[in-house]
Amino acid sequence: RMLLAGVLDKDLAQTALSEPVPAQKHPFPALAPHMADRAVAENVHQLTLDATLQRKLETLAKTALQGKGDDLSIAILVADHTTGEILASVGSAAYRADNRLGFVDMTRALRSPGSTLKPLVYGMAFDQGLAHPETLIDDVPTAFGSYVPQNFDGKFRGTIRIRRALQLSLNIPAIKLTEAIGPANLMSNLRRAGMNPVVPGGKPGLAIALGGLGVTLTDMVQLYAGLANGGKPCPLIWKNGSNAGQSDRNLISPVAAWYVADILSGLAPPPNAPRNRLAYKTGTSYGHRDAWALGFDGQHVAGVWMGRADGASVPGAFGGDLAAPVLFEVFSRIKPALTPLPPPPPAALTVSNAELPQPLQRFRGRNALFEKPKDAPTVAFPPDGAEVETDGGFLVVKVRDGVAPFTWLANGKPFAVATYDRQSVLETEGAGFITLSVIDAKGRSARADIRLD
Structure with missing residues (x-):
């Protein structure tokens, strides 16, 4: 028909007829399908994604779920916190209607963050002069009115340094600090970071520090980008050439941000992962529904979420065991070696507990005079x-x-x-x-x- 219509000449038509006809269909390329859906919906043609990195992390997502059942899902997000550009966004292991609900973009789904908000709580306490990384705090059974939180393992460590309390992700010290800084102030700072947290009932309580609210993986990576960026909010962008704007107000000061990064970079890595001083934090939500790992170096920030897209429990799932190894794999695919974290700001106080000013040697809440x-x-x-x-x-x-x-x-x-x-x-x-x-x-x-x- 093309020959008769004059589209092809006789020689070209003969050449075409001599070519073998494909015997099977090949899969259509589907790189970053969830982000592509979003781009089509908003008529965007140029994205900030790095195709090579995106391809590597989509393969990693599939590999990470091998042998872990047919219901577990995963999401990975990587950004450059010096520019705010999202470099890779993996919404699920496979873009299909399977038991994992692969069509659902889990980078944008509301989930409980577990303990991953604690670094901001500690950073705000540092900023307000309530504590220092070497300040002593009591991890003992404590009632906050009718709220009686427990540590995840049910144990208490007694008097412990703030630094170690954050590294061990202890709940009692985190709630004491949240009570001192105020849940409403914590919520305000989450919004300043560009997040859109959803609180059941609308009124934030002390439990938000332990994951009692809904956030997305994109929210959490944006928060950690701000912590990595010297405490300055870092809006994430995915449209090439766009500018999300910068806030005039810091989340926390550069000194407090450095304290947080220094503490998190002192965490032991997962088994068989490199001891490269990646600043990272894990989290596990109530009922083992969400396993998180978020981390950053001097340039990049990344987050990993694992769980079931339908919100069901995943027995035995912990952020440290499930998501943290994947986070370290993510950074190994971004570049051969981490970008070093910045040195301490001139105002940082790098001393022992005994050398601290007396009010900072032991944590005392704002109501200490009345206790x-x-x-x-x-x-x-x-x-x-x-x-x-x-x-x-x-x-x-x-x-x-x-x-x-x-x-x-x-x-x-x-x-x-x-x-x-x-x-x-x-x-x-x-x-x-x-x-x-x-x-x-x-x-x-x-x-x-x-x-x-």
Whole structure:
């Protein structure tokens, strides 16, 4: 027909007829299919993606899921935090309707970030003069009103350095710092980073520091880009030639950002990964639904998310075991060696705990002046609210902690003055209610309301 229509001459038509006809269909190229969908929807023709890196990471995504079941999904995002350009975006291991829901772009899906917001919490605490990497903080059972968080492993480490608390991703210290900086301020900083967090119920509480909100992988990489960029927000861009603009306000100061990077780069790498001082943090959401790993060097920032696209639990999935090894593989595919992190700013205080100013040696919340000192006296017996039977009209009372001598009062009347004994005897006047008070040598007091039978 082409010959008859004059499209081809006789010689060219004969040559074409001599060519073998393909016997099978070949797959159509589908590099960065999720990002391509977005580009088509917005009529964008030039992207910031690096095709070579994109191809490498799509292959890595498939490899990372081998032997891990048919339901597990993965997403990877890489950006240059010096420019904000997204260099690779892998929304799933395969762009198809399979058990992994591969058509869903998991770089843009709302998920719980687990512990990956903690670096910002610590950075804000550094900025506000509440702590320093060498400050001591107590990791002990603590109730914040009706909220009683636990560490992920159910254990407590006692007094520990802030640096180590972040590296171990302990929950109690993170919540103490969040209470001090304020959940609303933390949310404000997340938005300043360019994120769009979604809080169940709309009102942020202390639990947001442990992942009690919804964010996307793109959000998280953008946040870590800001931490890597000296604390200055770094909006991510995917359209070639576009400019997302820069914020005039930092997330945290360059000093606080350097403290955070220094702490995270001191984390031990996953087994068989290079000890290259990549600054990284892992996270695992409640119910093992999300495994995260985010990290950066002096130029690039990357994030890895793994989990089920339908939000179901993945038993035994931890960010440190599942996502962190993939993160290190990602950086090995970006370049042969990491770009060094910047040196400490001139204002950074690189000293031991003993050399810190006294207020920074141990963490004390904003309400520390109103908190009871640890060694303050306590009525050890009878405890507050107890019902006690008197023995022949006498009641033995005991004090714990505090500094002798002690003065005891019953309903405001002294019955033992300047005693060095931690045990005294009250002569009672029959059944009824009584308020016991004890005052130590430093003027600190404790009380207990009891009922005598």
